[in-house]
Structures are given as C-alpha cells and as structure tokens.
Amino acid sequence: MNPxxxxxxxxLPDAEALAAxxxxxxxxxxxxxITLVESRRPDHRREAERLIGLLLPQTGRAVRVGITxxxxxxxxxxxxxxxxxxxxxxxxxxxxAVDPSSSRTGGSILGDKTRMARLAADPRAFVxxxxxxxxxxxxxxxxxxxxxxxxxxxxDVVLVETVGVGQSETAVxxxxxxxxxxxLPGAGDELQGIKKGIIEIADLIxxxxxxxxxxxxxxxxxxxxxxxxxxxxxxxxxxxxxLTCSGLTGEGLPELWAAILxxxxxxxxSGALTEKRTHQQVKWMWALxxxxxxARLSGDPAVRAELRGLEAEVGGGRLTPAAAAxxxxxxxxx
Amino acid sequence: MNPxxxxxxxxLPDAEALAAxxxxxxxxxxxxxITLVESRRPDHRREAERLIGLLLPQTGRAVRVGITxxxxxxxxxxxxxxxxxxxxxxxxxxxxAVDPSSSRTGGSILGDKTRMARLAADPRAFVxxxxxxxxxxxxxxxxxxxxxxxxxxxxDVVLVETVGVGQSETAVxxxxxxxxxxxLPGAGDELQGIKKGIIEIADLIxxxxxxxxxxxxxxxxxxxxxxxxxxxxxxxxxxxxxLTCSGLTGEGLPELWAAILxxxxxxxxSGALTEKRTHQQVKWMWALxxxxxxARLSGDPAVRAELRGLEAEVGGGRLTPAAAAxxxxxxxxx
Numbered sequence: 001m002n003p004x005x006x007x008x009x010x011x012l013p014d015a016e017a018l019a020a021x022x023x024x025x026x027x028x029x030x031x032x033x034i035t036l037v038e039s040r041r042p043d044h045r046r047e048a049e050r051l052i053g054l055l056l057p058q059t060g061r062a063v064r065v066g067i068t069x070x071x072x073x074x075x076x077x078x079x080x081x082x083x084x085x086x087x088x089x090x091x092x093x094x095x096x097a098v099d100p101s102s103s104r105t106g107g108s109i110l111g112d113k114t115r116m117a118r119l120a121a122d123p124r125a126f127v128x129x130x131x132x133x134x135x136x137x138x139x140x141x142x143x144x145x146x147x148x149x150x151x152x153x154x155x156d157v158v159l160v161e162t163v164g165v166g167q168s169e170t171a172v173x174x175x176x177x178x179x180x181x182x183x184l185p186g187a188g189d190e191l192q193g194i195k196k197g198i199i200e201i202a203d204l205i206x207x208x209x210x211x212x213x214x215x216x217x218x219x220x221x222x223x224x225x226x227x228x229x230x231x232x233x234x235x236x237x238x239x240x241x242x243l244t245c246s247g248l249t250g251e252g253l254p255e256l257w258a259a260i261l262x263x264x265x266x267x268x269x270s271g272a273l274t275e276k277r278t279h280q281q282v283k284w285m286w287a288l289x290x291x292x293x294x295a296r297l298s299g300d301p302a303v304r305a306e307l308r309g310l311e312a313e314v315g316g317g318r319l320t321p322a323a324a325a326x327x328x329x330x331x332x333x334x
Numbered sequence: 335m336n337p338x339x340x341x342x343x344x345x346l347p348d349a350e351a352l353a354a355x356x357x358x359x360x361x362x363x364x365x366x367x368i369t370l371v372e373s374r375r376p377d378h379r380r381e382a383e384r385l386i387g388l389l390l391p392q393t394g395r396a397v398r399v400g401i402t403x404x405x406x407x408x409x410x411x412x413x414x415x416x417x418x419x420x421x422x423x424x425x426x427x428x429x430x431a432v433d434p435s436s437s438r439t440g441g442s443i444l445g446d447k448t449r450m451a452r453l454a455a456d457p458r459a460f461v462x463x464x465x466x467x468x469x470x471x472x473x474x475x476x477x478x479x480x481x482x483x484x485x486x487x488x489x490d491v492v493l494v495e496t497v498g499v500g501q502s503e504t505a506v507x508x509x510x511x512x513x514x515x516x517x518l519p520g521a522g523d524e525l526q527g528i529k530k531g532i533i534e535i536a537d538l539i540x541x542x543x544x545x546x547x548x549x550x551x552x553x554x555x556x557x558x559x560x561x562x563x564x565x566x567x568x569x570x571x572x573x574x575x576x577l578t579c580s581g582l583t584g585e586g587l588p589e590l591w592a593a594i595l596x597x598x599x600x601x602x603x604s605g606a607l608t609e610k611r612t613h614q615q616v617k618w619m620w621a622l623x624x625x626x627x628x629a630r631l632s633g634d635p636a637v638r639a640e641l642r643g644l645e646a647e648v649g650g651g652r653l654t655p656a657a658a659a660x661x662x663x664x665x666x667x668x
Contacts, residue, residue, distance in 0.1 A: 049656040060651055145656075197534045199566055228562035232533050278649035285648045288659035289666075293627075314619045315612035317394055322383040322479075325622035332623075333667065 013044075015051040022055060022153050030126070030153050037145045038131045052145055058152035060277070062094075065260055066172040068162045068198065069182030074208045076115035078182060078247030079159055083119040085253050086157055092124055094155040096146055098162045098172050099130035100139045126155060137291055140171035144284065147175060164198075173201045174280050177273060178263045180204045180256075183225065185218035185244075199229070203263050206256055210244035218244045293332070303331050347378075349385040356389060356487050364460070364487050371479045372465045386479055392486035394611070396428075399594055400506040402496045402532065403516030408542045410449035412516060412581030413493055417453040419587050420491055426458055428489040430480055432496045432506050433464035434473045460489060471625055474505035478618065481509060498532075507535045508614050511607060512597045514538045514590075517559065519552035519578075533563070537597050540590055544578035552578045627666070637665050 013036050021029025037048045069075050083093045095116060120127040131142040147158050162172040173179045181202040199205075205225055210218030226242040241259050245252030267273040298304045310327060313319035347370050355363025371382045403409050417427045429450060454461040465476040481492050496506040507513045515536040533539075539559055544552030560576040575593050579586030601607040632638045644661060647653035 049654060049660070052654045053657055056651065056654060197531070200531045200534050224565045228565040231558045231562040232566070277651070281648045281651065281655055282645050285644070285655035285658045285662070288655055289662050290624075292659065292663045293666075310619070311616050314615045317390065317611070317615065320383060320386045320390060321615055321619035321622055323387055324619045325626065326383070328619070328623050329626045332627075 013047060015047050015054055018051055019054040019152075022149060023058065025154060030149060033149050034128065034146050037149065038142050048145065052148055055148060055152035059148045060151065062147075062151045062156050062158045063260065063264055064147065064158050064160065064176040064178070066160050066162065066169075066176035066179040067182065068164050068169045068172065068179075069208070070164065070184070073182045073184055074247045075161055075182060078206075078208055078245065078253075079161060080116040080119045081247045081250050082253050082257065083116070083125055083159065084122070085250065085257065087119075087122060087124050091157045092155045093119070093157045093159065094126040094128070094147075094150040094153075095119065095159045095161065096128050096143050096150070097130040098136075098139055098143050098160060098168050099165065100136040100168055101163065101165045126150065126153075136166055136168055136171055137287060140168075140175070141284075141288065141291070144175045169198055169201060174283060177267065177276065178203045178260050180206060180260070182206055182208045183221065185209050185214045185221050204256075204259055205229075205242045206252070207242070207244045208247055211246035211249045211251060215244075297328075297332065306331065347381060349381050349388055352385055353388040353486075356483060357392065359488060364483060367483050368462065368480050371483065372476050382479065386482055389482060389486035393482045394485065396481075396485045396490050396492045397594065397598055398481065398492050398494070398510040398512070400494050400496065400503075400510035400513040401516065402498050402503050402506065402514075403542070404498065404518070407516045407518055408581045409495055409516060412540075412542055412579065412587075413495060414450040414453045415581045415584050416587050416591065417450070417459055417493065418456070419584065419591065421453075421456060421458050425491045426489045427453070427491045427493065428460040428462070428481075428484040428487075429453065430462050430477050430484070430492065430494045431464040432470075432473055432477050432494060432502050433499065434470040434502055435497065435499045460484065460487075470500055470502055470505055471621060474502075474509065475618075475622065475625070478509045503532055503535060508617060511601065511610065512537045512594050514540060514594070516540055516542045517555065519543050519548045519555050538590075538593055539563075539576045540586070541576070541578045542581055545580035545583045545585060549578075631662075631666065640665065 013032055018029050018033045018036065022033055033051060036044055036051065039045070039048070067075060067079060079095055083095060086093050116127050119125045128146060131139050143160065147160065150158055160172050160176055162168040179202055181198055183205055185207050207218045207222045222242045222244050243252060243256055243259055245256050264273065267276065297307060307328065310319065310324040314321050314324045347366055352363050352367045352370065356367055367385060370378055370385065373379070373382070401409060401413060413429055417429060420427050450461050453459045462480060465473050477494065481494065484492055494506050494510055496502045513536055515532055517539055519541050541552045541556045556576045556578050563576070577586060577590055577593055579590050598607065601610065631641060641662065644653065644658040648655050648658045
C-alpha cells in the first residue's frame with residue numbers, strides 16, 4: 001500500500017480539536033499541542049502550522065520577557081520567585097526555555113522543573129523545558145510556537161529563559177518584548193564570562209543575589225554598570241535600567257517587575273513594541289525560508305558534501321565567495 | 335540580430351589582461367579593474383568574478399583596518415594624517431569607503447578625495463570613494479572586491495572608512511582585521527549618537543581631537559571608556575585598547591598604528607585572525623547566495639508584490655511566519 005493511501009493515523013492530532021481545547025483552557029490540549037509542535041514528522045509539522053494559524057487571533061497579548069545570565073547567577077531561583085510573585089498578583093505565568101545544548105546533555109529535561117520546583121507545582125503556572133531539537137534554529141522555532149500556544153491558552157506572562165549557549169540569547173531576544181540580563185554582584189574579573197554583545201541587546205540589567213552581606217557589593221556593581229552604560233552612550237534612564245534583586249529572598253522582585261512593565265509600556269506608547277514585533281515576525285519568516293533552503297541543500301548527501309567542500313575552499317582562500325555562491329546557486333537551481 | 339550573436343564588445347575588459355596589469359603595478363589596470371568590479375552589467379559581473387579568482391593567490395597580505403565614528407569626529411582628517419604617516423614609513427596605503435547613502439546624496443564621490451587631499455595627491459597612496467550601488471550588500475560586496483584588487487596590486491595597508499549608515503559598520507568589520515572606532519573627547523550626552531552595538535564590534539577605540547585645550551578632556555574620556563569597558567566585562571588590555579590621538583596635529587597616530595599592529599599580531603599568533611578571515615569568507619559566500627536568491631525573487635514583479643504582501647501580513651500578525659515561509663518556498667520552487 002502506498003503511504004499516501006494509508007488511512008489517517010489515530011495518533012495524528014487534529015488542529016481544530018486542539019485549538020478548541022486550548023481556547024477552552026484544557027491543560028491536556030495544551031500539552032498535546034506542544035508535543036505536536038515539537039514533533040519533526042512532516043505530517044505533524046503541517047498540522048502544527050495549521051494549529052498556530054487557527055490560534056493566531058488569540059496570540060500577542062502576553063508580556064514576553066527573555067531572561068539570561070551566566071551559570072551560577074541564579075536564573076532558576078529568580079524565575080521561580082518572580083513567577084510566584086506574579087501568580088500572587090493574579091497573573092498566569094508560563095516559563096519556557098531555549099537551550100540548544102539540551103539534546104546533547106539531556107540535562108534540562110528534568111532539570112528545569114526541579115530547579116523551579118514551587119512554580120512547576122503550582123496549577124496556575126506552566127513550566128516547559130527546552131525542546132531538544134538539534135539546532136538552535138529548530139529549538140527557537142519550536143519555542144516561539146509554544147509561546148504562541150501559551151498565549152492562546154491564556155497565560156498573560158511568558159518568561160523565556162536561555163542558558164546562553166551560542167546565539168541563543170539573540171534567538172530569545174528575537175521572540176520577547178523585554179530582555180533581562182541577570183548579573184552577579186561584583187564587577188570586573190568575575191564578569192569575563194559575559195558574552196560580547198549581550199549588554200547591547202539587554203533592555204534591563206538586574207544584579208542578582210543582592211541579599212545579606214552581598215547587598216552592598218550588588219548595589220555598588222549596579223551603580224558601576226549604570227555608569228559604564230552611560231559612558232558608552234546608552235540612552236540613560238529611558239530604555240536601560242540597572243536594578244538589584246534577590247531571587248533567594250524576593251527583595252527587589254516587585255521593582256524588577258515594575259521596570260519590565262514600564263519598559264513595555266514605554267515601547268508600546270512610542271510604537272517601538274509594534275515595530276519590534278513586526279520585525280521579529282518578518283525575520284522569523286525569512287529564517288524559516290532559510291531553514292527550508294538549507295534543509296533542501298543538506299538533504300542530498302552529495303550536495304551536502306559539496307557544500308562542505310565549498311565552505312572549506314572559500315574559508316581557506318582558495319576559491320572566491322562569488323565563485324562558490326555561483327555553484328551553490330546552481331545546486332539550488334537558481 | 336539576436337544579442338547572443340553580437341560580436342564581443344570592445345568595452346568588455348579582459349580579466350587576464352587586467353590581472354597581469356595589476357600584478358605589474360599598473361595604475362590604469364587597477365582603475366579599470368575597479369570600474370569592472372563596480373559595474374552591474376551581467377557580462378561585466380562574470381568577468382569581474384573571473385578577475386578576482388585569477389588574483390586570489392596575490393590577496394590576503396594587507397593589514398585591513400575598518401574605521402568608523404560619528405560625523406564630526408574627524409575621520410577624514412585622521413585617515414589623511416595616518417595614511418601620510420604610513421607612507422613615510424614605507425607602506426603603501428589604499429583608502430576605501432562603504433557609504434550606502436552615497437548613491438542618494440552623491441556627496442562622497444568628490445567628497446572623499448577632497449577631504450583626504452594630501453593622501454589623494456600622493457602617488458604612493460590610493461583613495462577610492464564608496465561605490466554608489468543601491469544596497470548596502472551591493473556596496474559592501476564591491477568594496478570587498480576592490481580591497482582584494484588593492485592587495486593584489488601591492489597595497490599593504492587598506493583602510494576602509496564607513497559613515498555609519500544602517501548596518502555599514504558591521505559590513506566593514508566583516509571585511510577587515512581590526513575595527514577602530516573614533517570617539518569625541520567628552521563622554522556622556524555627546525555620545526548619544528553612537529549606535530548600539532558599535533562598541534561591541536570595536537577592537538580599538540581612539541578618542542580623537544586630543545590636542546590643545548581638548549587634551550585633558552580626551553584623556554579623561556579615554557580613561558572613562560577604558561573603565562566602562564572593563565566594568566562591562568571586556569577582556570582588559572589584550573583585545574581592546576582605548577587611546578587618544580589627534581588627526582589634526584598627528585599626535586598619538588604612531589601609537590595608534592602600533593596598537594593596530596599589536597592587535598593584528600596577537601590575533602595572528604592566537605589563530606584568531608585566520609579564524610576571523612575564514613568566517614568572513616564563508617559568511618560572504620552565503621550573503622552572495624542570499625543576494626542571488628532575493629534578486630531572483632524580486633526580479634519578477636508579481637513575486638515581488640506577493641513578497642511585500644506576505645511581509646505585511648506576517649508583520650501585522652495576520653499570517654504565521656510558517657505559512658508565509660511555505661508560500662515563499664513554493665515561489666522559489668523549493
């Protein structure tokens with residue numbers, strides 16, 4: 001029997017039913033929808049895209065916050081505490097993660113929920129580990145879609161954590177409204193771990209662990225950061241703020257949330273938020289086109305080998321980029 | 335008569351002859367080669383790509399320096415003075431520019447040579463205004479090729495100036511080994527004009543106009559910048575240095591050149607230079623593929639209109655990026 005003639009499989013979820021379940025606030029439907037979105041089966045992909053299309057009118061209403069920081073800065077503790085604070089205020093909070101290394105380590109699959117124990121146990125919240133796809137592009141695309149599902153479900157705050165592997169911060173900044181960088185108290189040598197360019201995509205900086213004996217150091221660090229940003233020409237005050245907080249004690253978290261809301265309100269009022277989201281959508285569209293293109297190019301082993309060869313030749317200065325581009329274009333049938 | 339049957343036009347330059355002329359150090363050949371490289375005629379493009387391919391073994395040996403800074407910082411004066419200093423040291427200096435706005439204003443065509451009057455008049459130097467193509471991608475691609483022609487000709491220092499429009503700094507950083515940002519003396523409010531992200535791609539910062547009464551302010555600014563960079567986690571000393579100089583009096587220019595050479599020597603020793611150039615080449619190759627792709631997509635008015643429509647739909651949140659990517663892929667025959 002030809003695969004095309006096969007009867008629809010029982011396991012293929014139906015986009016209409018899932019959309020209705022999500023709109024009705026059924027947790028089971030949300031979980032099944034995310035499983036569908038994360039599946040790489042071509043028929044699942046098509047159904048997932050249909051599902052997102054159906055839910056599109058219900059999306060876009062959450063406060064989307066990206067959060068990063070070096071390992072040890074206390075991301076999970078802070079997200080756990082911030083999330084609980086928001087639940088108490090009546091918000092519905094979803095926590096997602098972008099960790100392109102998770103497919104290798106398998107670490108975050110259980111890790112996220114263990115680390116955010118209180119939030120994960122609360123029925124008003126939703127904590128989802130990073131999808132364990134191979135590439136950052138794949139992980140980010142799945143997380144973006146899950147973010148939309150969460151919005152359609154009714155979560156009004158979505159926190160997207162990133163572990164900072166490769167370009168994952170940029171990917172998260174590209175799907176959120178406000179990007180928060182958590183820092184350790186104490187500037188200078190301890191900060192060498194911060195990646196180049198992170199400060200530039202940050203909307204807010206919070207020096208974490210500002211509790212107990214660390215408090216004076218954290219305050220000093222925050223003031224140093226604020227000064228440094230001012231010296232380097234960041235618009236003072238308006239768009240970039242440096243705060244202190246403690247995920248452990250909860251100190252400063254209400255102020256942090258207020259700063260996030262203020263950043264969002266300002267960018268909404270100025271039109272910057274609409275512009276940002278428009279740009280994010282169009283960028284995502286072109287990234288998907290590029291993904292398809294690369295998938296097609298690398299789907300053929302012979303083409304894949306030739307691409308690797310061309311990259312090596314060009315990288316080694318033995319072939320001009322133009323000549324290589326010409327050959328790739330021919331491979332692509334352009 | 336069919337265009338294909340037409341005899342080869344007299345005006346079509348021959349890649350072999352031009353390559354031989356450039357290797358022999360003939361100025362006329364270099365000028366004709368650059369004109370060829372900047373031409374958009376398809377037959378010229380093919381011949382230009384052949385020419386670059388022929389000269390490839392003679393490229394890669396110059397010190398490639400990108401230079402940016404806000405208007406008024408004294409870029410031209412500084413490049414003029416730095417260039418003369420290098421000529422005196424026995425170097426052969428080419429100055430190129432990436433100005434994607436030049437096709438609109440027409441300003442830099444005469445401007446560059448006028449502004450760098452002493453350097454432009456010296457037979458040991460070569461000053462070339464920005465190609466006036468429409469897009470940054472086009473301008474950058476032509477400048478990259480001109481840079482290679484200059485190297486093959488024997489220039490051992492290539493300074494690439496950018497006016498800082500759009501993404502032009504990134505384009506210039508992507509074709510040079512060392513990226514220098516010129517700053518004004520006096521930090522804070524005056525620096526609001528510096529674009530986000532520029533400091534992050536800088537390898538060196540020089541506070542210009544450090545002469546006369548401005549000197550103390552320039553020194554103070556340099557020290558402030560160095561401190562701010564340290565606070566924000568830039569590796570201190572090794573890769574990022576902050577200097578002062580004066581394009582007007584020439585003070586600090588030998589030290590600036592020494593810092594450029596030191597940065598280059600360090601990145602050569604660590605393997606970072608090879609890695610950077612390899613990455614630049616491969617990135618350029620994919621940019622060319624993308625350019626061709628977009629050219630093909632926008633070459634058809636119906637497709638172009640559809641693309642604009644899809645971008646608007648996606649940007650406005652009325653269509654999912656996935657659905658739009660699907661349609662674009664179909665338009666591309668993927």
